[in-house]
Amino acid sequence: MDDDDALTYERFVTDRASTLLRYGYVLTGNAHDAADLVQEGLIRLRAAWPRVVRKDDPEGYTRTIMARKHISMWRRRRREHLVREVPERDHVDRGLEQAERDPRLWRALAALPKRQRAVLVLRYYEDLPDEEIAKVLGISRGTVRSQAARALGKLRADWRPAPTPTMGAHHDR
Numbered sequence: 784m785d786d787d788d789a790l791t792y793e794r795f796v797t798d799r800a801s802t803l804l805r806y807g808y809v810l811t812g813n814a815h816d817a818a819d820l821v822q823e824g825l826i827r828l829r830a831a832w833p834r835v836v837r838k839d840d841p842e843g844y845t846r847t848i849m850a851r852k853h854i855s856m857w858r859r860r861r862r863e864h865l866v867r868e869v870p871e872r873d874h875v876d877r878g879l880e881q882a883e884r885d886p887r888l889w890r891a892l893a894a895l896p897k898r899q900r901a902v903l904v905l906r907y908y909e910d911l912p913d914e915e916i917a918k919v920l921g922i923s924r925g926t927v928r929s930q931a932a933r934a935l936g937k938l939r940a941d942w943r944p945a946p947t948p949t950m951g952a953h954h955d956r
Contacts, residue, residue, distance in 0.1 A: 792832050795841050796825060806846060810853045824848040891942035899934035902927055 803824065807817030824845040828835060835844045892900055898920065905916045906927075917924045 788833055788836065791836060792829060795828075799842055799845075800825075803842070803845060803849070807849055807853075810849065816853075816856070820849040820852055823852050885942075888938075888942055891938055894941070895934050895937060898922075899930045899937070902930040903934050903938075906931055 800821065803821045804817055807820040807824075808814060810820065811817050827848050828841060828845045831844070832841070835841050838844075892903065895903070901920060902916060905911045905919060906913070911919070913924050913927045916927045920927070922930075
């Protein structure tokens with residue numbers, strides 16, 4: 784980015800940041816989440832600035848990024864299960880324990896292409912976000928997502944967890 788681009792980017796941020804913050808608040812209903820959306824949008828805009836400014840719609844580009852990021856955050860949160868009180872003891876997921884001990888899962892994981900396997904391990908075992916995975920592997924964030932989707936599809940096709948025995952089950956005699 785040359786000096787002229789940097790100046791026009793800074794001018795855009797100065798002029799439109801408060802408008803984008805209001806837009807983020809309307810999307811989220813929360814000032815902190817709105818600020819996060821604006822920050823993410825402006826970071827991505829900065830990376831694409833020369834291309835976006837030529838199309839003469841940096842605000843539309845930023846709003847699109849913000850809306851997509853909000854939807855992504857909403858989908859992640861939708862899978863959370865909130866409870867009134869914190870459990871007194873640690874929760875142990877028996878299904879996860881069983882899956883981790885299943886050698887068929889490890890064989891299916893080992894059979895994946897190296898990049899797909901690395902993406903899954905970094906995402907689910909190391910709990911890294913897509914941006915960090917992309918940086919570690921030297922690939923784009925979109926590639927991280929597509930590799931994860933392909934790998935999960937292959938795992939779903941090749942591996943099914945063993946049935947979990949039900950507690951207290953009895954058979955008719």
